[in-house]
Amino acid sequence: MSDQTANDGGEQATALVTGAASGIGQAVARQLKSQGWRVTGIDRAPVGKPDADGTDHIIADLADPDDCARVCRTIRGRRWTALVHAAGIMRSDAHADTWRSGGVELWSIHVAAAARLVDAIADTMPDRRGRIVLISSRAARGRAGRMLYAASKAAMDGLALSLAQDLVARGITVNVVAPGATDTPMLADPQRGDAPVALPPLGRLVDASEIAATVGFLLGVDAGAITGQTLYQCAGASLTMPGAAFGKRVHANREDV
DSSP, rough: OOTSSEEEEEEEEEEEEEEETTTTHHHHHHHHTTTEEEEEESSSSSOOOOOOOSSEEEEOOOOOOOHHHHHHHHHHHOOEEEEEEOOOEEEEEOOOOOOOHHHHHHHIIIIIHHHHHHHHHGSSSOOTOOEEEOOOHHHHHHHHHOHHHHHHHHHHEEEHHHHHHGGGGGGOOEEEEEEOOSSSSGGGGGOOOOOOOOTTTSSOBOOOHHHHHHHHHHHHHHGOOOOEEEEETTTTHHHHHSOOOOSSBBOTTTTOO
16 A cells, blocks of 8 residues: 555545546556555446455445435535545537526536535545545637537636635645546547547547546655645647647647646
8 A cells, every 4th residue: 555645544545436447447446556546436337246355336326416415414424535536527518408408407516416425525634634526627718519528527616725725724625627529438428420520639539547547646645745736747738729730730629628
């Protein structure tokens, strides 16, 4: 067990990771397990069976308020060193039923679930060691055809900054990692719409393991002075406006996830 990443007052550090069955959440769970954390994953799909290395799972749809409330009752009162909220869905405006169920679903899983989970566990998180990381998206800066998705992701920045201010006196840090286009199953989701995925300036998609490594650092003791920040990990997509030249032209339909 690494003293720098997975120690909580001499005990094994515990992390709650949402969206842990696939994509970024799965990569984060694996990263933390490799660093000696005990991980509990939450996902609406089965995460896996509890095993000897300290993996546990809760099956729940965090977009469902009743299911989210059930999860909060389950986790409340237990000591958690960290929360990583990586659960998320992509809905293009065409598939989000605009102001009705789709928009509510996006808000529920990206924002409301994050707030409710923090409310359930913050009181028992260790002072000067507790860590919260929300996985947002570079699309939070705006994306044509994704206004509801972008708005729900942008709200995560405001949520994190507010939580950071609320918890700073206890030394609990709250940060956001905002990936660009990442090689995950979400890229194949038909409800994304038909916009093509264009490569960012670095010429490749972000790998989920790279996001997980960043999260692993932010959860460690060496990141104890970082709070209230949003880190864009987007393979250069944030360098300039779409359409600028980077040795070759980047088309304006660049896709962010």
